[in-house]
Amino acid sequence: xxxxxxxxxxxxxxxxxxxxxxxFVVSYGFGILLAPALNNIHIGGYPLGFWFSxxxxxxxxxALIFIYAKLMGNIDKKFDVHED
Amino acid sequence: xxLQATTYLFVGLSFALYIGIAIWARAGSTKEFYxxxxxxxxxxxxxxxxxxxxxxxxxxxxxxxxxxxGYGGALFLMGWTGGYVLLAMLLAPYLRKFGKFTVPQFxxxxxxxxxxxxxxxxxxxxASLTYIIGQMTGVGVAFSRFLGxxxxxxxxxxxxxxxxxxVFGGMKGITYTQVAQYCVLILAYxxxxxxxxxxxxxxxxxxxxxxxxxxxTSVSLLHKLDLISxxxxxxxxxTSTRLRTFxxxxxxxxxxxxxxxxxxxxxxxxxxxTVKDARSSAGWALVFIAILYTTAPAVAAMAKMNLLTTVNxxxxxxxxxxxxxxxxxxxxxPDWMKRWEVTGLLKFKDKNGDxxxxxxxxxxxxxxxxxxxxxxxxxxxxxxxxxxxxxxANPEIALLPNWVxxxxxxxxxxxxxxxAAGLLxxxxxxxxxxxxxxxxxxxxxxxxxxxxxxISMACAILVAGYLGLNPPGFAAGTVAIAFGLAASSIxxxxxxxxxxxxxxxxxxxxxxxxGIGVTMFYVFAHKGIFFIKGTGFVDAIGGPxxxxxxxxxxxxxxxxxxxxxxxxxxxxxxxxVPADIAQMVEEVRIPKGSSAVDGAH
Numbered sequence: 001x002x003x004x005x006x007x008x009x010x011x012x013x014x015x016x017x018x019x020x021x022x023x024f025v026v027s028y029g030f031g032i033l034l035a036p037a038l039n040n041i042h043i044g045g046y047p048l049g050f051w052f053s054x055x056x057x058x059x060x061x062x063a064l065i066f067i068y069a070k071l072m073g074n075i076d077k078k079f080d081v082h083e084d
Numbered sequence: 085x086x087l088q089a090t091t092y093l094f095v096g097l098s099f100a101l102y103i104g105i106a107i108w109a110r111a112g113s114t115k116e117f118y119x120x121x122x123x124x125x126x127x128x129x130x131x132x133x134x135x136x137x138x139x140x141x142x143x144x145x146x147x148x149x150x151x152x153x154g155y156g157g158a159l160f161l162m163g164w165t166g167g168y169v170l171l172a173m174l175l176a177p178y179l180r181k182f183g184k185f186t187v188p189q190f191x192x193x194x195x196x197x198x199x200x201x202x203x204x205x206x207x208x209x210x211a212s213l214t215y216i217i218g219q220m221t222g223v224g225v226a227f228s229r230f231l232g233x234x235x236x237x238x239x240x241x242x243x244x245x246x247x248x249x250x251v252f253g254g255m256k257g258i259t260y261t262q263v264a265q266y267c268v269l270i271l272a273y274x275x276x277x278x279x280x281x282x283x284x285x286x287x288x289x290x291x292x293x294x295x296x297x298x299x300x301t302s303v304s305l306l307h308k309l310d311l312i313s314x315x316x317x318x319x320x321x322x323t324s325t326r327l328r329t330f331x332x333x334x335x336x337x338x339x340x341x342x343x344x345x346x347x348x349x350x351x352x353x354x355x356x357x358t359v360k361d362a363r364s365s366a367g368w369a370l371v372f373i374a375i376l377y378t379t380a381p382a383v384a385a386m387a388k389m390n391l392l393t394t395v396n397x398x399x400x401x402x403x404x405x406x407x408x409x410x411x412x413x414x415x416x417x418p419d420w421m422k423r424w425e426v427t428g429l430l431k432f433k434d435k436n437g438d439x440x441x442x443x444x445x446x447x448x449x450x451x452x453x454x455x456x457x458x459x460x461x462x463x464x465x466x467x468x469x470x471x472x473x474x475x476x477a478n479p480e481i482a483l484l485p486n487w488v489x490x491x492x493x494x495x496x497x498x499x500x501x502x503x504a505a506g507l508l509x510x511x512x513x514x515x516x517x518x519x520x521x522x523x524x525x526x527x528x529x530x531x532x533x534x535x536x537x538x539i540s541m542a543c544a545i546l547v548a549g550y551l552g553l554n555p556p557g558f559a560a561g562t563v564a565i566a567f568g569l570a571a572s573s574i575x576x577x578x579x580x581x582x583x584x585x586x587x588x589x590x591x592x593x594x595x596x597x598x599g600i601g602v603t604m605f606y607v608f609a610h611k612g613i614f615f616i617k618g619t620g621f622v623d624a625i626g627g628p629x630x631x632x633x634x635x636x637x638x639x640x641x642x643x644x645x646x647x648x649x650x651x652x653x654x655x656x657x658x659x660x661v662p663a664d665i666a667q668m669v670e671e672v673r674i675p676k677g678s679s680a681v682d683g684a685h
Contacts, residue, residue: 009673016173023169027162032333035155039323044295045304050322053158054150054381055291058165058374065172065367072177072363081674083358 008079015075019068027057087486091230094490095497098268099245102261102501106249109257114530117254117537118185118513119354119681124259126361130368132262133352135269135502137164137343137373140222141563142380143269143499148471150384154319156326157384161377163339165370170344172366175575176353178582180362182672183681185354187347187510187574188518194581195589196665198523203593205514207573207600208347212511213551215346215566219504220552226500229427229476230493236553242501243549250505251541258505259355265498270375272495276479276488277379280386283482290382298400308400309389315405316392317448317457321385328633335638342567342640345575348503348510359675387474390481394418395443395467406460411440420480429470429477436463443467508548512541564637565607572599572643580651582673585666587651590658595651603643610636 030038035049043051076082085093111117124132142164150157182190187208192201220239227238249257274290281293285305297304309321326332343349352369353362395412396405404410414432424430432441438461446465448454476496479488516537521528528536573596580587580595610628613619622628629635634642671677 005670005674012673019169019173023166027166028333028336031158031162032329032336036323042304044292045297045306046295047306047322050155050158050306051295053155054161055294055378057162058378061165061169062367062370062374064169065370066364068169068173069360069363069367073360076360076675081676083360083675083678 004079008075008081011075011079012072015068015071019064023061023064026052026060031057085486087489088232090486091490091493094487094494095231098264098494098498101264102245103248105260105264106253106257109249109253109260111252111254111256111534114185114517114534114537115682116256117534118509118517119351120254120256120259122355122681123357124355126356126365127368128263129259129352129356129361129365130370131266131372132259133349133365133369134372134376135262135266135498136352136506137349137369137503138269138376138499139219139503139563140226140496140500141218142376143273143496144222144226144472144475147380147383147387148474150381151388151474152471153326154313154321154324156324156332157381159326159332159336159339161381163336164343165373165377166336167340167343168366168370168373170340171349171353172363172370174582175344175350175578176362176366177359177675178672179350179578180353180356180681181359181675181678183354183679185681186513186517187350187578188514189522190581191577191592192518192522194665194668195587195592196662197589197593200589200593201518201522203596204574204577205518207569207596208514209511210600211345211566211569211574212347212507212514213547214569215348215563216504216507216511216548217551218563218566219500219507220548223497223500223504224552225472226493226496230496239549239552242497242504243545246501246505246508247542247545250508250545251538254537254541255351255355255509258509259352261505262502265502266372268491268498269495269502270372272491272493272498273376273383273475274379275491276482276484277383277386279484279488280390280478280482281382284386284389290379290386294382294385305389306385309385309392312392312396312399312405313388315399316396316443317445317450317453319445321388327629327635330632331629331634331638334632334634334641338571338638338640338644339564339567341575341644342569342571345570345573345578346567347514347570347574348506350578351510351513352506354681359678383478384474387478387481391469391474392443394421394481395441405444406456406462408460409440411442413440415439417441418481420477423480424473424477429473431468433466433468435466436461441467443469504548508541508544511548512537512544515540515544568603568607568637568640568643569600571640572603572647576644576647576651580648582669585669586655586661588655588658588661591651591653591655594654595647598650599643599647602646603639606631606639606642607636 031053038049039047041048115121146160188201188204191204223242224235224238227233228235249261277290278288281290282288285293285296286299287293287296298308306322313321356362356365396410398410442462444465479492520536521533577592577596609622
């Protein structure tokens, strides 16, 4: 194998870990565990914890997948394992 | 044109469209039948995945559930969307690279044994059949409510329509009808929501309207809803959690990993041309799903607001809900209430004989509230509201024109049919490809297998129809249980197959069986063995929700943990994985060299 498969997999796992941290913090963190505290803050008419659980986490999920797809494409190119 | 005629027209047009697509998209090869030829554009696949995913339950019931649960309803919103992040990163690209038609086929190859594939088929059938019962009953309910036909007739019509495009078109026919069905259902969901948001808050975007002030006032909608909910003895809307915080947490985990492990969703990612497309397609799928899922909480809160203010017309200005003339007179109720009373979804019983509708939480725990209600002469809640009303009657409550009501009918049917078709394909391909071709008739020709696929699809439709006509008496809870089964069996085994090079067949099979076993045990303990009433044994082993206060629908996450633990324990006690399998995992991990899917070995 010409490519550095160990380095590639390490970079992949690092990216997945980072995305999962954000994923966990916005949904389980802000949306559930910290929601009662965040509800003291309001954005517009939304209590913040309620907003994260019923709106915000979903917007962030969408963004996360596209960010992942973009960065993963960069990793593919860097390690020369992308599709032709 | 009358409402009924408009409804028939809209539903008829949408069906004509689906059948037209079926004729155009006939499948000529197994590759088209199982994977739509493998060249579906990622955005179109995202749209089809959205329709595949959003069932009658999402369309009709979810907003009502959120309205009833308040903040706690977020577990459905986050659980049914967050799984796509897992799917996009952990499974979809790798399974696409792997390049086979079905999920059990991955198990069979990665875990180098027909046994693993058979266990995979068993788990897939358990999850998909549980899920499809809910869909078929949903099809019946949707038809009977919208078209005024009986439940059974509705299911027959639904079976006929699905038969046309699923049997002849396979994945190809299903994909392109799902794209059309997505367009119908998303219009049907958002149009009434936009009108209602505009009416209540002056903001046409429901997602913003939910966070806005009530039109013409400086009080926010959610704050007002919190106040009037409490005035009527209900829990505060924006903070009412589902049982306990820990239960809500575990429930959300179960739905997320169940979402990522449902075979009919995973299969959709075999239809895109490249690994790169599989990643972005998951993003597009979530975009299309999020359009409905971020609208749903607005529909929930606004419909609840509309309902409470309809019953208590003065509640916006005067918080004394106990005043003798605070509630609406039954004789003066609006027309939509009369119409939905006929269907039985709305029921009024004048318990205290005052001719007015008292709609409140008679099970409130507040002694002060109870005393006030008693002093006002209230003798219990008089209005029972089926939660589906929140979506079904929404256009009527907002006084929208007939065509909007007809559109909602077409949308509800699209949602139910699209999910049923996706599930049927997962079931029939497991039977024709993984059982028949792999196990019993390995020398089946391409043509023979295509025919076998069509026949097993037809049989699957008949079985699903039978189960829909004779639901085993537990239909309501089945959808959530399907997620538990997928979460505890399929998701962990797929993940370990990709992320662990050392996981061997003994570990994977033991893990799957242990995961699905412990989940079924917990569910059966609460709901009866195979859901037969009276055979539950939960009291013998510690009472309802005995394990850390977790409800049975939320138990899939625990099943998944058991799956992982058992798999790694067994792996360490048995012989290691062969070198060529480890090499194969290495290959699956990189996109380079991906080819179109095919079923061969």
